[in-house]
Amino acid sequence: MEYDRDYFKGKTAVVTGAASGIGLALIEELLESGADKTVLSDINEENLTKNVARLEGLYPGRVKGIVCDVTNEEAINALISGSAEFFDGKIDLLFNNAGATFEGWFEDTSNERWKAAFDLNFYGALFGMRAVIPVMKSQGGGQIINIISGTAFMPMAKWSTYVSTKAALNALSLALRTEYWDDNIKIVSATPGTTATAIFGDSSPREDQMQSPHQSASRILNGVVNNDRIIFGDDGDVSGGSFCFHPEAAKGNDEYLLRVARERRQGITAI
Numbered sequence: 727m728e729y730d731r732d733y734f735k736g737k738t739a740v741v742t743g744a745a746s747g748i749g750l751a752l753i754e755e756l757l758e759s760g761a762d763k764t765v766l767s768d769i770n771e772e773n774l775t776k777n778v779a780r781l782e783g784l785y786p787g788r789v790k791g792i793v794c795d796v797t798n799e800e801a802i803n804a805l806i807s808g809s810a811e812f813f814d815g816k817i818d819l820l821f822n823n824a825g826a827t828f829e830g831w832f833e834d835t836s837n838e839r840w841k842a843a844f845d846l847n848f849y850g851a852l853f854g855m856r857a858v859i860p861v862m863k864s865q866g867g868g869q870i871i872n873i874i875s876g877t878a879f880m881p882m883a884k885w886s887t888y889v890s891t892k893a894a895l896n897a898l899s900l901a902l903r904t905e906y907w908d909d910n911i912k913i914v915s916a917t918p919g920t921t922a923t924a925i926f927g928d929s930s931p932r933e934d935q936m937q938s939p940h941q942s943a944s945r946i947l948n949g950v951v952n953n954d955r956i957i958f959g960d961d962g963d964v965s966g967g968s969f970c971f972h973p974e975a976a977k978g979n980d981e982y983l984l985r986v987a988r989e990r991r992q993g994i995t996a997i
C-alpha cells in the first residue's frame with residue numbers, strides 16, 4: 727500500500743520489538759521515508775546489534791539500538807529517556823509492537839502463563855504510554871501506535887490468552903484516544919494482519935494466507951498518516967472488525983470460529 731511518506735520526514739520514532747518482523751519493517755519504512763532518527767528496541771540483543779549496524783551503515787547517525795525487556799517498567803522508562811536524549815528531547819512516534827502469541831488451550835494454561843501474557847502484550851504497551859505521554863504533552867503532541875491483533879475482534883479457540891491481552895490493549899487504546907485528544911496526542915490501535923513473521927512459531931499459516939512484513943508496515947503507516955481510530959493490517963481484519971459483533975453476522979461467525987476450533991483440535995493450523 728502506498729502512503730504519504732512526507733508525513734514522516736523529520737520525525738523521530740521509537741519501535742519496540744524492532745529487531746525482526748513488522749517492527750524492523752516499520753523502522754526501515756520510516757527511515758526510507760525520511761524520518762530524522764529512530765530507536766530500535768528489542769530483548770534479542772544479537773538481532774538488535776546486527777540490524778542496528780546494518781541500518782547505521784545506510785543511515786549514519788539516524789539509528790540507535792536499546793536493549794529492553796518491555797515487561798520491566800524501569801527498563802521501559804530507561805528506553806524512553808534514552809530515546810529522548812538521542813532525539814534531542816523530542817519523541818514524535820512510539821510504536822508499541824513487542825508481543826507474542828501465547829498459544830494454548832484454556833484448561834492447560836496456568837496463572838503464571840496468563841500473567842506472562844499480560845505482562846508482555848498489555849503491560850509492555852501500558853508502561854510505554856505511561857513513560858512517553860509526559861514527554862509528548864510537554865512538546866505539544868505526538869502519536870502512539872499500539873499493535874494489537876485481528877483476533878481481538880475475532881477471538882479464536884486455543885488463543886484465549888493471546889486474544890484477551892490484545893482485546894484489552896485495544897480497549898485501553900480507544901479509551902486513551904479521547905482522554906489525550908486535546909493534548910494533541912494521537913493514540914491508535916493497529917492490527918498487523920496475517921503476516922509472515924516468527925510470532926507464529928511452529929504453527930504458521932500457509933504462505934498464501936500471509937503478507938510480508940513490509941506490506942503490513944506500509945498499511946499501518948498509512949493508517950498513522952490518516953490517524954485512523956483502528957488501523958486494519960489486511961482486508962481479513964477489516965472484515966473481522968466490521969462483522970464480529972454484528973447481530974446479523976452472529977450465525978456465520980459461530981460457524982466459522984467453530985470450524986477453526988475443531989480443526990485446531992485436530993492439529994491443523996486454521997485461521
